[in-house]
Amino acid sequence: MAMKDVECCGDGAGQQATRAESEPAHARRARSSADGPKIVDHKVTLLIAAGAAMAANCEMCLNKIVPDLIEAGVAEGDIRRAVEIGQFVKDKPAGIMKQAADTLTGSRLSERSEPAENGCPADRMKQAAACR
Numbered sequence: 176m177a178m179k180d181v182e183c184c185g186d187g188a189g190q191q192a193t194r195a196e197s198e199p200a201h202a203r204r205a206r207s208s209a210d211g212p213k214i215v216d217h218k219v220t221l222l223i224a225a226g227a228a229m230a231a232n233c234e235m236c237l238n239k240i241v242p243d244l245i246e247a248g249v250a251e252g253d254i255r256r257a258v259e260i261g262q263f264v265k266d267k268p269a270g271i272m273k274q275a276a277d278t279l280t281g282s283r284l285s286e287r288s289e290p291a292e293n294g295c296p297a298d299r300m301k302q303a304a305a306c307r
Contacts, residue, residue, distance in 0.1 A: 217247060218244070218247050218248075218249050221240055221243055221244045221247060221249065222244065222249065222253060222254070222257040223257070224236070224240050225237065225240045225241065225244060225254060225257040225258055225261065226257045226258060226260045226261030226264070227261060228240055228258075228261065229257075229258045229260075229261030229262050229264075229265065230261040230262070230264045230265040231265075232265070237258070241254060270285065273285040273287075
């Protein structure tokens with residue numbers, strides 16, 4: 176598709192821009208999505224949603240998306256990989272924060288791979304204070 180040159184900024188300085196550069200971004204996106212190849216089809220969209228649901232801790236979303244993926248004929252291995260990627264996206268920043276907290280406070284959060292077995296430490300402190 177040929178781009179028509181148009182004068183930019185209207186100051187007569189002779190600066191040129193293509194039509195694509197001068198039109199609003201939303202118009203370029205709409206045109207490119209209508210004209211271009213469809214890389215992200217329905218199945219890929221659902222896989223992205225499954226990973227995002229996992230990363231966002233949205234069980235309700237995952238409960239809706241997984242049956243839709245199965246109905247769309249997506250392989251179980253692909254579904255599993257999507258949720259594993261979502262979990263990684265969630266866990267990686269959490270691990271970095273644990274290491275930062277350990278460095279700054281001397282805690283040992285990064286040594287734990289699972290949540291505390293005894294529940295929330297603040298709840299335990301509150302219960303101990305109530306028993307006094």
